[in-house]
Amino acid sequence: MPRYALKIEYHGAPFVGWQRQTDLPSVQGAVETALAKLEPRGHTIAAAGRTDAGVHALGQVAHCDMKQDWDAFRLSEALNYHLKPQPVAITACAAVPDDFHARFSACERRYLFRILSRRAPATHQDGLVWQIKHELDLEAMNEAVSFLQGKHDFTTFRSTICQADSPVKTLDHLSVARVETLGGPEYHFDVRARSFLHNQVRSFVGTLERVGTGSWSPQDVQSALEARDRSACGPVCPPQGLYLAHVTYPQDPFA
Structure with a gap:
């Protein structure tokens, strides 16, 4: 499965934090829901850091695995379309090797x-x-x-x-x-x-x-x-x- 790194910007005020929580708005949940609009299935993404409620990001990084090969720019544009009107934006996207991990590869x-x-x-x-x-x-x-x-x-x-x-x-x-x-x-x-x-x-x-x-x-x-x-x-x-x-x-x- 092709792996992609996502650079994510968000305003933390509407969210309980990065981490997905049942029935509560989270940044992870917002991005995973947008991914499911592109490839209908369950998605689980990993991030460099789990920010708390109310904390913002200018350069959060997450990675996702897709079933089809996406042009990186097209993937970011499609995600931004489905993320609206939430204050979350994919500011960069790139194909990465299978061993890239947003959290564990960070230095x-x-x-x-x-x-x-x-x-x-x-x-x-x-x-x-x-x-x-x-x-x-x-x-x-x-x-x-x-x-x-x-x-x-x-x-x-x-x-x-x-x-x-x-x-x-x-x-x-x-x-x-x-x-x-x-x-x-x-x-x-x-x-x-x-x-x-x-x-x-x-x-x-x-x-x-x-x-x-x-x-x-x-x-x-x-x-x-x-x-x-x-x-x-x-x-x-x-x-x-x-x-x-x-x-x-x-x-x-x-x-």
Whole structure:
């Protein structure tokens, strides 16, 4: 059966997350339903990451197996037709080898988190950012970041329902930048690793926001990490500012 990689963009607000759930709207379910319009049968697709409810994607990657040989562009166009009017789009499609796996072949996942800092209610960015009303200390947050990068036991920064076998992960990159936009100043958190624990990125951002306000010092983040205790974590930020931005593979299937 020919295998295809799909690059998927979606707005997470209407969905319970990526993973298919009975009688509840999911991104996986939306794509599988569209595939069934093209080849009427049950379809099961695998994705690079299982995003939670309300989380968005700019570059989620999934793979599907089809019975007939499809032109990749034609397949993406047909899927986009059947995905309407849901906020899900196939932005790229490519034929891939049988041993390509969207999850297990990935070597890095990149997440973006956006915080909008302004007092007036968000209009155009509502549901796409975490809005706060105060400025943040960028230098202090980036000082705190230094304690999180590298290989650590991240028990403090993972959900109590996380199913990963080990809390030890290697965080390849984490940085915070202030970006001036037409809608107001935003703080962008760029987070990269091979894999993540459940709620790890949102735990990072919520904790670093406390540093940005001055409620925590950068050294408090180091102490929280070393505690290896979920209760030592700062608040977990809301999901609407989080995006699965990019997935890296040894060979880019869409190149």
